Amino acid sequence: MELKLESVTHRYSDVDVLRDISLEIPSGRITCIVGPSGCGKSTLLRLLGGLEKPVQGAVRQLGQPPIGCLNALTYIFQDFALLPWRTLEGNVALVLEDHNLPDQAKVIADVLARTRLTDFAGALPKQLSGGMKQRVAIARALAVNPAVMLMDEPLSALDSQTRELLMDDLVALWTRTPFTAVYVTHNLAEAVRLGHRIVVLSRRPGEVREIVEIDIPLEDRAYGDPALEAQQKHLWGLMRDEAAAADAELMDV
Ligand SMILES: Nc1ncnc2c1ncn2[C@@H]1O[C@H](COP(=O)(O)OP(=O)(O)OP(=O)(O)O)[C@@H](O)[C@H]1O
Ligand SMILES: [Mg+2]
Secondary structure (H helix, E strand, O other), X not given: OEEEEEEEEEEEOOEEXXXXXXXXXXXXXXXXXXXXXXXXXXXXXXXXXXXXXXXXXXXXXXXXXXXXXXXXXXEEEOOOOOOOOOOHHHHHHHOOHHHOOOOHHHHXXXXXXXXXXXHHOOOOHHHOOHHHHHHHHHHHHHHOOOOXXXXXXXOOOOOHHHHHHHHHHHHHHXXXXXXXXXXXXXXXXXXXXXXXXXXXXXXXXXXXXXXXXXXXXXXXXXXXXXXXXXXXXXXXXXXXXXXXXXXXXXXXX
């Protein structure tokens, strides 16, 4: 399934948040959205997920979700959103419980294996590191076999080493079974490591400034790769003025 934004404009009362965004989210690829603070990235994700309707333009879903999909558009948030009283396995089971799946145990075992959590199935969230908690959140998202994963700064609550490890995990997951994701981040190193395409938004009201395609296969994108660093530099060139202006604007308030 693909998502398409057609001339989407959005505002909250008198605040213009997004302006005339046209964008396709291709299937089986990771689309990163970057842009300065407050430019409307999370809003864009909510519009894609159907949580809000744009004031102008349209958000379309094209094609069918994958076979066995229980929730076509599934979010992964920065704060993991796990239930503290449920085990890791119980947190994954939560999203399956209303569906009466005959093979629920198999689905859970599969996603725990894919996220390298099998040995921790009975642990409670408080026993897990931040990185493991986010792997649980990823396992839970994968369990519903979503058409598109909507990821809002999923690694930004983690320290930099854990972020590196999680990026490796995401690359390994995608390489084994490609998934479709929209990945919002303000971290350009994450964007060039994980994005097949990177959409750069201007400051608020967010407009598409540029779309950068990176052809290097995800598994070949080594840490510190000069080609990626060059892309990152290019992205920062686009973002720097916007970020500085956005920062000054926030200080005015
Ligand atoms: N429900 C709402 N009602 C009113 N204003 C809102 C609402 N949600 C977001 N905004 C405003 O819309 C603008 C865009 O917010 P949004 O959270 O989408 O930006 P963002 O790019 O995700 O920011 P950040 O980088 O801080 O995560 C901000 O000025 C924010 O204050
Ligand atoms: Mg946000």
